[in-house]
Amino acid sequence: MTSNYEIKSPQQALSDETANRTHEHETFDERLEEALTDDNMHRALERFAPSWRASRLTVFASEESDYGSDYSFASMRSALHEAKDYAIEHQDELIAQFKSQAEAAGAIIYEARTAEAANRYIYELCRRKGIDLVVKSKTMVSEETELNAYLEARGITPVETDLGEWVAQLSHERPSHMVMPIIHKTRQQVGGILTETLGREISRENVAEQVAVIRVEHRKSFLNAGLGVSGANALVAESGTVMMLTNEGNGRLVTSLPHVHIVMAGYDKLIGTFAEAMTQLRLLARSATAQHITSYTTFITGPATPDKEMHIVLVDNGRSEMRADPHFKEALRCIRCAACANICPSYQQVGGHAFGYIYSGAIGLVVTPFHHGLDADAGPQSLCVSCNACETVCPVEIPLPNLILDVRSRVVEAKGLPWLKKVIFAVMARPRLFDSAVRFFSIAQMPVTRGGKFIRPRNLSMFDKLPGVRPIANLARWRSLPAFASKPLRDRVKTSGSAANQLDPGKAGITVCCFAGCMIDRLFPEMGEAAIRVLEACGVRVTFPQKENCCGLIALNSGDRAHCLGMARQTIVMLERSLAESKADYIVGATTSCVVTLTQDYIRLFDDLQQQGWKRRAQALAEKVMDFASFVDHVLLANGKKLPISKTEGEQIVVTYHDSCQSINCLGLHSEARHIIQDVLGLELREMPQSDVCCGFGGATSIEHGDVSERIMNNKLNTAESTGATVLVTDNPGCLMHLRGGVDASGRRMRVLHLAQLIAEQLE
Amino acid sequence: MRTTAFTDIFTLFQRSLSSVSGESHLAAHLSDAAEIVASHPALIEKEIVVPPNFGQHQQWGAILPLLSSKGITIREAGSPASVADAPAGLSGAELAIAETGSVLLAENSLEARVVSMLTLAHFVLVSESKLVPKLDDAAAVLQVLTNAGSDQRHYISFVTGPSRTADIERTLTIGVQGPKVLCVLLVSDEEEVKP
Numbered sequence: 001m002t003s004n005y006e007i008k009s010p011q012q013a014l015s016d017e018t019a020n021r022t023h024e025h026e027t028f029d030e031r032l033e034e035a036l037t038d039d040n041m042h043r044a045l046e047r048f049a050p051s052w053r054a055s056r057l058t059v060f061a062s063e064e065s066d067y068g069s070d071y072s073f074a075s076m077r078s079a080l081h082e083a084k085d086y087a088i089e090h091q092d093e094l095i096a097q098f099k100s101q102a103e104a105a106g107a108i109i110y111e112a113r114t115a116e117a118a119n120r121y122i123y124e125l126c127r128r129k130g131i132d133l134v135v136k137s138k139t140m141v142s143e144e145t146e147l148n149a150y151l152e153a154r155g156i157t158p159v160e161t162d163l164g165e166w167v168a169q170l171s172h173e174r175p176s177h178m179v180m181p182i183i184h185k186t187r188q189q190v191g192g193i194l195t196e197t198l199g200r201e202i203s204r205e206n207v208a209e210q211v212a213v214i215r216v217e218h219r220k221s222f223l224n225a226g227l228g229v230s231g232a233n234a235l236v237a238e239s240g241t242v243m244m245l246t247n248e249g250n251g252r253l254v255t256s257l258p259h260v261h262i263v264m265a266g267y268d269k270l271i272g273t274f275a276e277a278m279t280q281l282r283l284l285a286r287s288a289t290a291q292h293i294t295s296y297t298t299f300i301t302g303p304a305t306p307d308k309e310m311h312i313v314l315v316d317n318g319r320s321e322m323r324a325d326p327h328f329k330e331a332l333r334c335i336r337c338a339a340c341a342n343i344c345p346s347y348q349q350v351g352g353h354a355f356g357y358i359y360s361g362a363i364g365l366v367v368t369p370f371h372h373g374l375d376a377d378a379g380p381q382s383l384c385v386s387c388n389a390c391e392t393v394c395p396v397e398i399p400l401p402n403l404i405l406d407v408r409s410r411v412v413e414a415k416g417l418p419w420l421k422k423v424i425f426a427v428m429a430r431p432r433l434f435d436s437a438v439r440f441f442s443i444a445q446m447p448v449t450r451g452g453k454f455i456r457p458r459n460l461s462m463f464d465k466l467p468g469v470r471p472i473a474n475l476a477r478w479r480s481l482p483a484f485a486s487k488p489l490r491d492r493v494k495t496s497g498s499a500a501n502q503l504d505p506g507k508a509g510i511t512v513c514c515f516a517g518c519m520i521d522r523l524f525p526e527m528g529e530a531a532i533r534v535l536e537a538c539g540v541r542v543t544f545p546q547k548e549n550c551c552g553l554i555a556l557n558s559g560d561r562a563h564c565l566g567m568a569r570q571t572i573v574m575l576e577r578s579l580a581e582s583k584a585d586y587i588v589g590a591t592t593s594c595v596v597t598l599t600q601d602y603i604r605l606f607d608d609l610q611q612q613g614w615k616r617r618a619q620a621l622a623e624k625v626m627d628f629a630s631f632v633d634h635v636l637l638a639n640g641k642k643l644p645i646s647k648t649e650g651e652q653i654v655v656t657y658h659d660s661c662q663s664i665n666c667l668g669l670h671s672e673a674r675h676i677i678q679d680v681l682g683l684e685l686r687e688m689p690q691s692d693v694c695c696g697f698g699g700a701t702s703i704e705h706g707d708v709s710e711r712i713m714n715n716k717l718n719t720a721e722s723t724g725a726t727v728l729v730t731d732n733p734g735c736l737m738h739l740r741g742g743v744d745a746s747g748r749r750m751r752v753l754h755l756a757q758l759i760a761e762q763l764e
Numbered sequence: 765m766r767t768t769a770f771t772d773i774f775t776l777f778q779r780s781l782s783s784v785s786g787e788s789h790l791a792a793h794l795s796d797a798a799e800i801v802a803s804h805p806a807l808i809e810k811e812i813v814v815p816p817n818f819g820q821h822q823q824w825g826a827i828l829p830l831l832s833s834k835g836i837t838i839r840e841a842g843s844p845a846s847v848a849d850a851p852a853g854l855s856g857a858e859l860a861i862a863e864t865g866s867v868l869l870a871e872n873s874l875e876a877r878v879v880s881m882l883t884l885a886h887f888v889l890v891s892e893s894k895l896v897p898k899l900d901d902a903a904a905v906l907q908v909l910t911n912a913g914s915d916q917r918h919y920i921s922f923v924t925g926p927s928r929t930a931d932i933e934r935t936l937t938i939g940v941q942g943p944k945v946l947c948v949l950l951v952s953d954e955e956e957v958k959p
Contacts, residue, residue, distance in 0.1 A: 048934065066776070067863070067898065104912050163940060164931035180931060187933050207935040215940060222941075223845050239910040249927035249942025252881050256874060256919070257844055274903040281899060289930070292780060293864040296942070297922040301910045304919040305874045 028354065028379025035350040036707055041176070041184035045348045046715075048183060050690060052342045055290035056393070063282065063292070073395075076283055081397045083276035084333035087237070088323060094237040094270050095314070101240025105302025107310045115145035115317045115371075122147065122229065122262055122313065126156050129260065131226030135218075137246060137254040138162040139231025140178060140336055141264045141315050143358050144371050147229070158229070159221045161250040163214055170197050176352035177360065178338040179288045184351050218250065228254035232265035233335070234280055235312075238273045241301045242312065245284065245294040252296055256304050262311045263300075267319050268332040280335055283395035287337035318370030327406055327608075331366045333396035340390035340400055345694040346383045346701070349708045356380050362390035362400040369407055378411050383705055385698025385712070386557055387661035402604060408559035417560055421700070425563040428518075431549040431570065438522050442484035454480040454744050475703060478710045479741035482523045489516050489525035493532065493544045511541040512631070513575065513584035515598070517591030518550045519733035527733060530760035531590040531628055537763050538632075538641045545578040553597040557699040561605065568602050572617050579624065586635070587625045590756060592663040592732045595627045600666065627663070629731050629755055633672040643680055646764040654684045655758065656725035658716065658739070659692040660732035673731060673755050681762050686723040690715075695730075697738035713742045721750065731755045766790075766892075766952075773862045773897050774950065780865030784925030785938055787947040788865075790892075797889060797949045798830035806852045806885030806945050811837045813853040813883055815876030824856045824889050841875045844882060853883030853943075857923075858909070860895045860950060861902050866924040867948055868902060870909050870917040880923060885945035888923070893953045 026034075035041065060073040069075060087094055099109050112118035118141075126134065134151065136142065136158055148158045148169070160166040164181035168174065170193050175181030182190070191204030194213060203209040230251055234243040242263050244251050255261050271277050285291040303310040322328045341347045341361025356364030357376040365384060368377040381404060390400040417425070428434050448459045460473040475481065512535060520528040532542050552567030575587060575598075589595040599622040606615035626635070637643070655677055663669040677685050696702060696712030717739065720728045728743075728750050730736060740752040753761075766774075778788045791797035801807065812831065818840070819825045828838050841847050855876065859868035867888050871877045880886050896902065902922070909917040927942030938944055 044933065101912070105916065105918065161941070162931075163929050167931070180934070182931055183934070185932070187935070190932050207932045208937055210932060211929060211937045211940055218941060219848060223848070239907065241906075241910055247927070248929045248940035249881060250940070252877075252921060253941055256877055256881065274906040275900060278899040278903045292783070293866060293922065293924050295784070295924050295926070295928055297866070297924075299906060299910070299920040300918065301916065301920075302918050304877075305872065 032350060032354040032379070035354040038184060038351070040186045040189070041351045042349070044183050044186075045351060049342060049348045052290060053690075056286065056339070059286045059290045059292060063286070071282070073283075076279055077395045077397055080276070080279045080283055080335075080395060081333060083271060083279065084335075084396055087270045087272055088268075088329055088332050091267060091270060091323065094272060095267070098235050098237040098240050098270065101238070102302060102312060103240070105240055107240065107302050107312050109312045109314065111314045111316070113316050115315070118145050118264065118313050118315050118317070119147050119150040122264075123151060123154055123156065125260065125262070125311065126151070126227060129226060131260070132156055133221065133225045134158045134227045134229055135161050135221050135225040135254050135258060136165075136229045137231070137244075137251040138165055138181075139229060139264050140359065141231055141266055142229060143174065144317065145264075145315065147264070159218075159225070161218050161221065161254055162246070163211065163248055163250075166214065166218070167193055174353065174358060177341060178336050178352075184353075222253045222257045225258045227260045227262060228256075228258040229262045229264060230255050232263050232269050233284065234271045234277050235265055235269045236271055236274055236277050236299075239301055241274075241299045243277055244298045244300070245281070245296070246298075247295045249296060252298055255298065255300060259307070260309045260311070261300075261304065262313060264313045264315060266315050266317070268334065284335050284337050287339040287393065287395045318367075322367070322370050327399075327403060328366070328370070330398050331363065331403060333398055334363050334367070335396060336363075337395055339393040339395065343389045343393050345387060345389070345696065345712045346385055346698075346705075346708055349711050350383065354380065355383055362404060363398070365407060366398075366400060366403040369410065374407075374410060374414055377407055378415065381407050381411060383701065383708060384408075385661075385694055385696065385701045385709075387694035387698065388665035389661065389692075389694065392665050405556065405559065409561045410559075412559035417558065421558055421560070425555045425558070425560050428550045428554070429552075429563045429566045429570075431547065434549060438484055438488070442486055445483055449483040453483055454741070455483055456480045456745070475706060476741075476745070478706070478745050479702075479713065479738060480744040481741060482737050484522055485525045487525065489521045489528040490544065490546055490548065492525050492529060494546075510539075510586070510635070511543065511582060511584045512586045512588045513578050513582055514542050514544045515551075515575070515587050515589045515591075515594060515625070516544070516548065517589065517594040517733060519737060520590055521548065523737065524733055524754070527736070527754040527757055528590055530754065531588075531756035533763065534632065534643070534756055534759045535588070537644055538636045540636070543578065543582040543584060545574055547574045549574070551594045551597045553593055553601070554699060556597065556601055556605070565605065565609070568605060568618070569614065571598070572602070572614070572621055575621055576617070585624075586631060587621070588628055588631045589625060590628045590731075590733075590754070592627050592660055592667060592669070593734055595625055596662045596666040598622060598625045627667060627669065627731065629663070629669055629672040629676065630667070632759070633675055637676070637680065643759065644764040645681060645762050652684065653727050654686055654723075654725045655727045655729050656686050656688045656720050656723045657691060658688070658695060658720065658728060658730040658735060660730050660735045661694050663731055664692050669731075673729070676755070676759065677729070681759065683758075683762075686725050688719045688723050688725075690719055695735045695738050697734045699734065702738060709738075713738060717742050717746070717748065717750075721748065725750070727751045727753055727758065729753050729755055729758050770892065770895070773895055776897070777860060777862040777865055777895060777950075780862065781925060781948060782865075784865060784928070786865060786925035787945070789947070789949050791949050791951045792954075794824075794827050794951060795830055797951050798827050798834065800947075800949060801827075801854065801887050802831055802834040802836050804852075804885070804887070804947065806947075807836060809851050810835055811839060811851065812887075813839050813841050813847055813850045813879055815855050815871065815879055816840050816873065818855070821856060823891065827854075827889070841879050844874070844878045847878045848882045850883045852885045852887065853879035854887045854889070855879045857888045857890045857948075858894065859902060859905055860890045860948065861899060861922065862895060863898045864922070864924055866902075866922040868905065868920065868922055870920045872918050877919060880921070881942055883943055884939070885947065886923075886943040888946070888948045890948060890950055891953050892950050895950060
């Protein structure tokens with residue numbers, strides 16, 4: 001291995017220090033703290049996300065316009081979903097086929113049950129052949145098994161040849177993104193790292209010069225390494241071929257130049273045929289970087305040249321456990337495109353070192369327990385705001401949000417809930433106790449709220465000494481908290497003579513049962529009253545079941561499935577009775593989050609617990625449930641009902657609309673509210689950029705990770721404000737609470753209204 | 765004569781390839797291809813590296829004397845180190861894919877492969893008849909090329925434009941480990957009629 005090149009000096013010097021100094025050995029809290037203070041990373045991610053979203057849409061649209069609807073994102077992802085499912089179901093058969101083909105072509109296959117077994121196999125091979133320099137092209141599996149640290153500890157030098165991975169390696173860091181490993185670094189930082197590594201001045205500003213320097217440095221490694229380690233994007237069973245994608249060209253050098261080539265790949269990379277692999281290609285580059293295809297797509301079948309050795313190390317490391325789990329086996333479809341990270345509002349704030357373990361993004365939260373244990377995921381999973389955006393862009397339709405909630409409930413089962421949540425959910429699961437507790441607080445809060453709608457830190461200052469007050473004041477610092485209504489919606493409908501008491505069938509011939517959701521009932525009854533007024537103005541008879549209680553969403557989102565189960569059953573029984581008594585045609589929910597729980601979460605919960613009877617009842621109920629905007633638009637307006645709008649010559653208000661995550665990502669709402677605002681109410685709607693990005697509420701996430709939530713909220717309020725609109729409208733009380741609190745705490749002037757309130761204001 | 769269908773597919777190919785900074789040209793005859801290569805700015809040093817025995821290549825071998833006659837020195841590729849950063853290289857591809865602007869290279873010999881990996885500018889010859897519309901067409905070709913047997917191709921690449929990175933601040937930089945220039949020449953299959 002001696003040569004004319006002095007290649008080992010810088011890399012060897014650094015790799016000695018590298019061992020065991022990687023990021024994931026810090027605790028989650030340390031990683032999160034670092035992430036929140038890393039302004040460079042924050043700026044880079046904030047710039048990247050919107051441009052990726054826009055380019056991704058363009059690149060998928062152009063494929064569809066060139067080749068027709070079979071090549072739309074929806075069609076292609078459904079095809080790849082099916083192909084990957086087939087490979088997962090028929091893994092044994094396809095592995096046998098892959099092995100026999102690859103072996104016939106001259107490859108040596110080793111099946112590694114654990115990370116340790118994979119690393120040991122590679123190390124033993126190096127030792128037998130006297131190899132001390134290893135070049136690597138990007139392989140996430142080797143990150144998963146921590147191969148670099150394993151080899152370094154045994155005197156072998158691995159050199160990452162992907163540009164970003166190398167810079168990360170030199171900085172003793174893990175990649176913070178699966179596709180763009182150093183998205184968190186500036187050119188100045190890269191220049192500094194190169195200068196320090198190479199011992200000569202490298203430009204801190206000129207990226208082209210930095211890339212040229214890296215080209216020269218790596219060229220030496222390529223020509224001298226005894227072993228090349230690569231990953232695989234797919235293992236094509238029909239021919240025993242390894243498919244690999246790169247842009248820089250390092251992958252082809254790693255797999256061609258050294259005499260030995262090792263492929264590390266998880267079993268999940270199996271795919272049946274080349275035709276299916278082409279669908280993967282189409283989806284992967286577009287989802288990852290909005291490219292049509294990467295610069296190099298390589299198909300290796302057996303040793304690249306007759307004198308070479310090719311080993312394929314198939315890594316299990318938890319994949320069998322995933323495959324045995326009816327839900328988590330769906331995560332094995334993942335093609336590692338990182339779209340779920342790119343679209344994630346929390347990831348955008350904290351990056352991949354905190355939002356994940358070794359695998360980052362939503363998929364990282366899902367697979368980490370299987371590869372690295374539940375403890376490694378306990379912190380990262382708490383950052384998920386359950387916005388469901390990841391599922392909408394996943395090119396293999398993995399139900400990521402549900403799987404993250406499953407991980408969360410496993411964390412809760414293992415570690416228990418924080419005591420406060422335990423108390424709160426226990427109270428909420430008991431309708432009468434919950435009712436009394438809220439009524440007590442609606443009076444007890446008076447000294448703080450002074451009859452107003454908000455709990456603000458300055459009003460809390462005189463109670464600073466009382467236990468629990470300081471954390472609440474802290475929470476209210478950037479987002480005023482809502483006060484409990486002195487009279488909940490359930491009382492107001494009783495005395496107003498509205499709802500419930502009107503026994504005549506309505507003029508519209510439609511009766512609805514109003515499911516308000518506890519936020520509306522207890523915090524914002526005016527929103528519920530507005531919704532009822534709007535429905536009644538269209539001649540609908542509205543009933544309000546006095547026994548309404550929390551649907552259980554809040555417990556479910558916190559990973560407390562036990563309490564959610566109790567509340568789900570209560571709610572189903574309560575709504576079944578109400579439907580029977582009132583002969584209602586629909587259950588209309590003014591809270592889209594609860595609508596999602598009633599129509600989707602219950603069914604999955606009972607299915608999971610194999611309670612088929614309850615599942616059927618939930619399904620029957622779900623058919624009756626509809627959200628407010630859909631009901632008004634699709635049932636009332638579409639059937640010729642008119643909203644009696646007053647045409648007053650007042651100051652024209654300008655509206656901007658926030659698409660709540662549950663509304664757009666789970667219920668698929670988009671046109672309904674816009675149609676009502678513009679065409680029916682005749683108001684000016686100014687679209688805010690990124691109207692479909694989360695507001696940062698995320699249920700308990702806004703309490704546990706206030707700083708993350710605050711940043712996401714400020715983005716939302718800034719974009720809303722940039723439209724010049726005076727009213728910010730949405731249809732989900734969680735967002736409304738969050739955004740109203742943010743507007744109040746920051747002294748902004750914008751009004752924040754439920755869609756029902758906006759309509760009610762315009763009624764005659 | 766080229767058919768309209770061919771022109772449409774070529775337009776698509778050219779659009780796809782130019783969107784990733786690759787060049788493409790139609791060449792009516794091998795002599796046109798030789799002219800395009802010889803007059804390219806990358807040939808400033810008047811030398812080009814080709815795979816071993818390229819002169820005997822049934823389809824493309826005849827281009828070498830044409831290049832020589834234009835004063836270009838032909839060098840057969842040897843070890844990777846000897847090819848590293850050579851200013852220009854020339855090889856042939858099995859297929860061109862319009863959907864992505866890719867060419868399909870299938871070379872079992874390392875010396876042939878390094879021409880496309882380590883030179884600074886890579887010129888690729890493809891028959892017009894080998895231009896296909898979609899990746900699905902390429903899948904069928906991959907099946908054939910990887911069929912077990914003595915003709916099995918062990919190392920196949922779709923090459924789409926020059927080597928690139930955007931790892932540093934998402935700044936696009938062309939030419940990382942591979943060529944900085946990729947130039948595809950689609951050569952007509954019609955016999956050249958001698959005047």
